[in-house]
Amino acid sequence: MSRSNAEFTGVVDVRDRLTEAGYLVDASIETVVYLAERLGKPILVEGPAGVGKTELAKAVATARGADLVRLQCYEGLDEAKALYEWNYKKQLLRITHARGGETPGAEGGEAWDEVEDDLFGEDYLMERPLLRALRSTTDTVLLIDEVDKVDFEFEALLLEILSDFQVTIPELGTVTGTKHPFVVLTSNNSRELSEALKRRCLYLYLDYPTLERERDIVMSRVPEAPEALxxxxxxxxxxxxxxxxxxxxxxxxxxDWARTLLELGFDTIDEDVARGTMNVLLKYQQDVQKANQHLRISPRPEMN
Structure with missing residues (x-):
């Protein structure tokens, strides 16, 4: 997809291009993605882990031919890791050089006021994901992944960026983006996000897919799988x-389970096959035991 044709032309175009990128959408997804672009607003995508929130941002980047900039959130994340920090080692070398080196008796050197401004210039600035996306001159998708893991203080940092697409750096002043990134925030609902943050975003909730949609996803991502399997x-x-x-x-x-079954040569699932491969599907022993008990009771689940 060329960058000149990056913008979506409508809801149908969103559907077609995301499908081409390997992401199957429904009406709510394609509508919110289109409106986010047209209104210039971020999307807050909430839902259980593993329902395709992060993949949506990746698919939008692929569909738009855009660069993907990802900020992976975690507890304790601060400005230095998310926005910017100064290259202190390089600054120290500059100061050392300005003083004429560390050799005893060395002459020369520069006055402090001659180098002070240089220390906080572009050559010493280390961009982190938020600033990189904000200052990008090309089409960019900014993914702020698992934003519910950061604290409320970090949310406050995001408000300025999400509202005005700008951020204030004390040493440089206000940095305003020249080309607004397409922003996707994801949350697993581990805590309630602030109303101020939600107010700045379009909201999208992704739940586990319907039986038919998940089957379509399997057939799309694992095309070699027989439809019956x-x-x-x-x-x-x-x-x-x-x-x-x-x-x-x-x-x-x-x-993963579909690929595992194919790799092992199974084209159908009986109770023994399910038990033997259940560790691919479930990640806790108590869940595996509960699933095995369930399969003994109902080895061939019926469609709801």
Whole structure:
């Protein structure tokens, strides 16, 4: 996709281009993506882990022919890792050079006021994801992944960026983006986000897909899988998600299971096959035990 044709022309264009990028959409997804671009607003995507929130941002970048800049959030994330920091080692070398080196008796050197401004110039600035996306002159998708893991103080930093696409750096002043990035924030709902943050975004909730949509996803991502096998495995996955599991299987784990079954030469799933490969689908022993008990009771789950 050429950068000159990066913008979506309509909802149908969103659907076609995201599908071409390998991401199957529904009406709510294609509408929100189109409106986010037209209104210049970020998208806040919430939902359980593994339902395609991060993949949506990647697919939008692919569909638009854009650069993907990703900020992976975690507890304790601060400005230095998210926005910018100064190259202190390089600054120290500059100061040392300005003083004439460290050789005893060395003459010369520069006055402090001659080098002070240089220390906080572009040559010493280390861009982190937020600043890199903000200052990019090319089409960019900024993914702020798992924003619910940061604290409220960090949210305050995001407000200026998401509202005005600008940020204030004390040593440089206000930096305003020349080309607004397409912004996607994801959240697994581990905590409630502030109303101020939500107010600045378009909202999209992604849940586990319907049986038909997940089967289509499997057929799209694992095209070598027989349709009967794809149908059978998504039915089993759907029935397992209805159990009280510590971690229900995600879409990506459904795909891993499909690839595993093909790699092992299975074109159908019986109770023994399911038990033997359940560790690909589930990640906790208590979940595996609960699933095995469920399969003994109902080895061939029926479609709801």
């Amino acid at each position: 794809a149908d059978q495995l998504v039915r089993i996955v759907r029935s397992l998600r209805q159990l009280e599991l510590k971690k229900p299987p995600s879409i990506s784990e459904t795909l």
